[in-house]
Amino acid sequence: MKIVIGLGSCGIAAGGLKVKKAFQDLLSEHPGLNVSMAETGCMGMCYKEVMVEIIDDNGNSTIYGEVNEEKAKQIFDSHVLGGTPVRDYVVRSSTESNAQDSFFAKQQRIVLARCGHINPESIDEALHWDAYKGLEKALKTMTPEQVIDEVLKSGLKGRGGAGFPTGQKWKFARAPQSEKKYIICNADEGDPGAFMDRSVLEGDPHAVLEGLLIGGYAIGADEGYIYCRAEYPIAIKRLKIAIEQAKERGYLGQNILGTGFNFKIKIKEGAGAFVCGEETALIASIEGQRGMPRMRPPFPANKGLFAKPSNINNVETLANIGWIIRNGADKFAEFGTAKSKGTKVFALAGKIARGGLVEVPIGIPLKEIIFDTGGGTSSGKPFKAVQMGGPSGGCIPANLVDTIVDYEELNATGAIMGSGGMIVMDEDNCMVDIARYFLNFTQSESCGKCTYCKIGTKRMLEILTRITEGNGTEEDIPKLLELAEQIKKNALCGLGQTAPNPVLTTLRYFRDEYEAHIRDKKCPAKQCKSLIQYSIDPEKCVGCTVCAKNCPVKCISGTVKKPHTIDQTICTKCGTCKTVCKFGAVSVD
Template sequence: MEHIRAHVLICGGTGCVASGSKKIQAAFQAELVQKGLDKEVKIVETGCHGFCEMGPLVIIYPEGTFYVRVQESDVAELVETHLYKGRIVERLLYKEPVTQESIPSYSDMEFYKKQMRYVLANCGHINPEEINEYITEGGYEALGKALTEMKPQDVVEEVKKAGLRGRGGGGFPTGMKWGFASNSPGTKKYVVCNADEGDPGAFMDRSVLEGDPHRVIEGMAICGYAIGADEGYLYVRAEYPLAIKRLKLAIKQAEELGLLGENILGSGFNFKLKIKEGAGAFVCGEETALIASIEGKRGMPRPRPPFPAVSGLWGKPTNINNVETFANVPQIITKGADWYASIGTERSKGTKVFALTGRINNTGLAEVPMGITMREIIYEIGGGIQGGKKFKAVQIGGPSGGCLPESLLDLSVDYDSLIKVGAMMGSGGLVVMDETTCMVDVAKFFLNFTQSESCGKCTPCREGTKRMLEILTRITEGEGREGDIELLESMAKNIKTTALCGLGQTAPNPVLSTLHYFRDEYEAHIKEKRCPAGACTKLLNYSITDACKGCGLCKKVCPVEAISGEKKEQHEIDSAKCIRCGACFGKCPFESIAKG
């Protein structure tokens, strides 16, 4: 029998694969063979570990040494020094952004210390393409318990008691939703997993599907048993090829072991799963549009009622939850509703996975308990703002969410607290912005996204967002008018109350939240024709101060020859020629170019 003395875990999530982790894996295999270590060191390809910015990631056990930004050229040294000689390769360890201290174990990193990884427990630790590794970690115990020890209604009540709310956006109580579908009459019902993750900067669902697909499949099967459904669909956007590949393999493996299909575990319960690849339309994240897409129709929402729980896929009762919601279900069944309800706040139970992006030192996935503050997420887990700049705002909830200022950094991150301040949990996108970010431009960016993703079915969304975008564009180009702010507010409120689906109803949120918290920036753009953040190109004027040493670098990079001056003398910018590209500003080594 072979004795495995070490395991080399190599991240195989999309981010690390794009950075070369497949080549790293092949290099490890070749190097181990060359050193005669291939029989005692096992290579394991895992899913995403969450610390995406630091990828490709390599973790070597039993020490648990966490190596970051590993390249193919580093493999020989890792094998020789760590696996052969037993010494840590210091230069490949993570360094804390503030102290620059090298941290060998991920559990000691600030990024992971405050996390509570339950949904992401297996991501980065098991091979997602091996069902036995999931089973070894307790996988499918929840399904077995539900089928052998609980009645369908017992499962519904347990999820209700746990207080799980939908992780896809609105936060509707999951147990209540299951109860509606369970009580709907009919012998044919469906379970649908919404994996159409479309928010800019969001990749939570993708990472779970790539790193732990069986957890989602198990949650869907439990839901099927609870509501009386024998068939389910995973609606995954086609831009997630790795997730789709691993889901197909996971479904095949589960069927082979009798965990999907006919008469599961001899219980008489039948449940089959199919994958439907979506074309990437943001509106298909809305339940009724998603259903239409599965049916082969154009993805457009329809009025409700009837709700999908009564008349959904092909007119049959249907329950729809997103990836993270289903991923929470197995642990609720195995550990109990009381355990789950002990995490989080009174009305927001459990944990939430966030995708941290933007001007923050530590980007990646973070799973935190509900009720944690925004300050803890940004400054402790996220490591603070890049370059020591000042925090300005955080956009939470994606295009449907809101921008929150520094004064709300100590806000409890839960469903109700966020709604009170004009934001929402959403699916978990969290974009951090610093002092160089223009909030008018941010509102324009998100509105441009939702406007282009509008299906065009209802007039408020189709026309209203277009008119709002035109106004925002004018403002950022220095053509704002008196009354534009009031017009934006009026249109936003009308769209929120009259649009057909959630996309249109929430599209004005970034505009309303930035108007509420950063109104002075709108006024500066309109009244003073000035962008306080210096981000709106058409409102910028570049000038050279007397700190100029006459090095000539700015002159060399100017694409329109708008800069003149002799060597070692102060240069000048011809504002009539200047196209405000910022090339000179970025090149000047003496910070002698001012913009404003």
């Protein structure tokens, strides 16, 4: 029997290390048991962390969710010692159906195939699941040109957001004649609500290393960099372990697999600047300069890192490569649409019932991801919109929830596929405030190099802030549109060019909310603090004093069993009173 603890960042944050220790202590009390313990990365069901898998001697798997130290003891006594699963805590079983099975029903796992199944710190487990077989096939049976042709044939597009054909990008990087070339993995995941790259690096680092190696062979590079933000310490730790293991087994270093191919990998820890997700800024950062974009051309394929031909792909793109070479381009192209092939990993976040990591075939309707896989809104309130593509993307409204998830269809809505962040919103979200939030993020992350991004986003943010504070004017919407178009056309890099997207899409689909803020000085979603007021209905208030006791600024007064009142001059509109009131006496106007 085997006990496996999910110890991705999500599992650790939920208390996974305490659960691990609880099982270790229980095993130490039963030294004669033939039971082993292991750890794995994110299993995908982040909404059910901490997750524990019990694999019996027949290979049957039972996965438990929301495990704590107390539940660990029950699971150990009943299942490990007694052989009887604790069904109340089971979220997935290989022998019985479960209400949570629909989370996986429409998924197709290629990038995440090994995540949640292997110990990310064990190369033996990765090899058992076919790691590096694609590399071996490429080095021993294919020329670099054949590798590039196979990736082109697969239809794989860059999963970092732009959607440029990966094989074509490799072809550009192979063409220049140079004694030195570089290939770079962009793991600088900075979108709010996105955790795809982090989870892949934590759960299956060897998949990314294999993709980097195959890419290096294809373009003629002998050195690779992984640019990973320092805020991902677990990912960096497991990458370092994977690199050392790959060296020991002959998958990295000199004369790899006896083929004469040499390759080394270095990790560069980034300081968390969002702009370093842009490839020329990323290159500058690796070189030790301030991370700021530069004009193109020359493109990195001709003059990149240290002025040498370079290629940059993101984590998910590279994690597909080994599978494609191992199984063939035609197999990969079976998934997806005519123009967009394969699968896509998404991080479901926001007001979603089943937040977590999913991988679905491209071409699936947005509705099926949000409702069938994600379980709809966590609040149970009507779905309002989904933000896709992070700060560079846009908000897709509920009436477009049947949109097919591929690059072309999403672009038509004004949003983008992006790297895979998907933030779900319900009727309580104010779309003007959402636009202000994302613009505040991009404005803060602007490197300041070009005027259109530095000053233009600042002016847009000032207008949006004014609107949410009830000081908007009729001229503000035309000003926002004009500024947005100027920034999109003239900003230097992708960060600036796409910064207006959240504003443009919310204006396109939720213009009435902007007008309500400006003309009526009302926030329809009742979220903008300057435009709302909390009050207590004397007919419903029973004088229980719970609201007064929980108010952080003590603005509620009244005696026991008598209606209470709120002092509007002190109230910070935090909403605590409404949350704790059991009688529905507190309203927002």
